[in-house]
Amino acid sequence: MFRRDFLYDFMPDGTMDKTLEREIKLARNIQMKLLNGKKPELEKSEVSGISIPARLIGGDYYDFYPLSNGKLRIIIGDVMGKGIPAAMLMILTRGAFRSAAESTHGPGDTLTAMNKAIYQDLRVLGSFVTLLCADWDPEKKTLTYASAGHYLPIIARGSQNLLELPKVKGVMLGGLPNTEYMESTVTLNDEDLVFFYTDGIIEAQNAGGEMYRIDRLNEVLLRNNTLDINEIENAINDSISKFTNNAPQKDDITMVLLKVNKGSTNITSYNSPML
């Protein structure tokens, strides 16, 4: 875990206003509990996610939503802005996802419904949200995905191959009203690692202002993707932490990992309401 220097204003005597401090801590606790709910447990497959705010609370978001057809819907996103305002919009985004995931057929439909639901609010507030939504089908071993201005996931296959996914373009939420999001599908192999991330990872900076960048991330993924999912997550965290060397970060760092293990895969428990 990273140590971060907090960037909030302090009182003239050097202490943060106690009431403000208490309320920020409570808000942080709420956000952390919502973000770090129980992960779905999968047979012969694993998912994990972590979000590390640059400030006391952040604007990045990820979530899992098991569907009644046996698929797992995954979402990761980044609210434009930082701190408390971004955290408030992150909660708005989470509500829109949970509501849309229940009633939509695929990740493209989910993003379309979410944009319809919160477009007006985002315009009034002058904000935007980038999102990547994907359905993992454990039976067919397919990943169907749609993007609202967000980076596509990286698929690491063994120690040599990083797969470039077919591009799907889409405007970030809040960008255009009534926009529709296209989908693409790839078939995964046993032992593939799917790595979803936000820009805070590749834009993490060391004290000299140098960025971590995609090349370092790719290298870590290739070197570690045969490990179990928690070890991979730790390896990535350690790599970023070593690179940044405790330099304060400007952006939240969030990642979601999906590891396809050998054999068939079924979702066996849920962190979302059953349909």
Added chain:
Amino acid sequence: MLTLSITDDKNNVKVNLNGDLDIEGTEIVNEELLPKLINFSKVNVSLKEVPFVDSTGMGLLINLVKTLQEKGIVITISDVNKDVLEIFDLLQLPEILGTDVIVS
């Protein structure tokens, strides 16, 4: 640290931004730059000296463009470097702002 310089010629104004465009530039863009531009009819913002724009900076830029467009002001963004242009493409900024806003 983001800085800016402005040169104007009657109704037209050119803004040169210098430095990373991120959350540190919020007050500079919203409180310093924006009010200075609303009395012109044509605005050009050069990003020649902006090596990096993060998601917050993108939001600042989009809101700047949309606010001026709503007031009937023609705004263009020019001299965008390759890395920043890739992010513009990912976010589909031309679709959001209009295809004639980002110019070479």
